[in-house]
Ligand SMILES: NC(=O)C1=CN([C@@H]2O[C@H](COP(=O)(O)OP(=O)(O)OC[C@H]3O[C@@H](n4cnc5c(N)ncnc54)[C@H](O)[C@@H]3O)[C@@H](O)[C@H]2O)C=CC1
Ligand SMILES: [Mg+2]
């Protein structure tokens with residue numbers, strides 16, 4: 001079943017409901033989608049509602065509820081869990097839903113003047129009538145890069161990672177800089193190394209909470225590894241035939257590594273899950 005984003009009017013009846021709060025969805029043994037009319041008859045406090053698209057032919061609505069919300073036979077499951085284990089189209093739906101949920105939750109009041117906002121009909125925007133501003137979903141461009149040196153790749157550990165896992169370097173683009181500049185700056189800051197011959201590989205929306213990952217391969221150009229305090233716990237060169245535990249297969253971090261390894265070892269190219 002395929003997921004497709006769309007703008008649906010919540011005034012329409014029917015369809016399916018996702019129950020959302022802070023990067024978590026309520027789920028039972030059938031999954032995350034509940035008959036929406038049935039949900040509306042339950043005694044739940046619904047904070048906000050958006051029509052977000054179609055799962056197959058079925059209309060899907062996102063219902064923001066309180067974190068204390070309980071439904072018989074259901075439990076709260078994290079978006080990260082669906083990223084690690086969920087079916088691909090289900091994860092695409094939940095990734096979009098979570099970003100719409102984050103946007104809505106963070107823009108109920110105007111950041112300029114503090115007045116309450118309202119949802120504009122027909123557009124994904126929160127409108128402040130008091131100062132006439134509009135607030136759209138925020139997307140944070142971030143670079144992610146695999147630094148390579150022949151048969152070796154530079155991988156690092158953040159103290160936030162699961163024990164043992166090594167990954168590519170990543171970082172947020174700063175205001176006014178190009179993504180290329182960001183790659184060179186972040187690599188220099190995090191591991192003290194210079195890079196050259198950047199090659200753009202592809203991108204991935206990353207809903208934790210609203211990054212857009214722009215993925216590169218870059219060749220080592222000079223410098224010894226000097227790790228950034230607090231951000232980087234370990235960084236090393238690994239041979240492509242002797243790699244440590246790597247990030248989740250659905251991540252662009254993993255794709256950048258698998259792609260380079262496949263090229264060096266003459267293996268079939270992996271595919272990036274969008
Ligand atoms: N899809 C993938 O394969 C991967 C995705 N990522 C994502 O890339 C992003 C950037 O990676 P990091 O190394 O964590 O970034 P980073 O190297 O720029 O440092 C993280 C720090 O940036 C600050 N920060 C948080 N949100 C920010 C924002 N929106 N704009 C600017 N600064 C912000 C915080 O102080 C945070 O501790 C994160 O969202 C992370 O989840 C990281 C690795 C793999
Ligand atoms: Mg970083």
Ligand SMILES: [Zn+2]
Nearest residue numbers: 110113128131
């Ligand atoms: Zn305002």
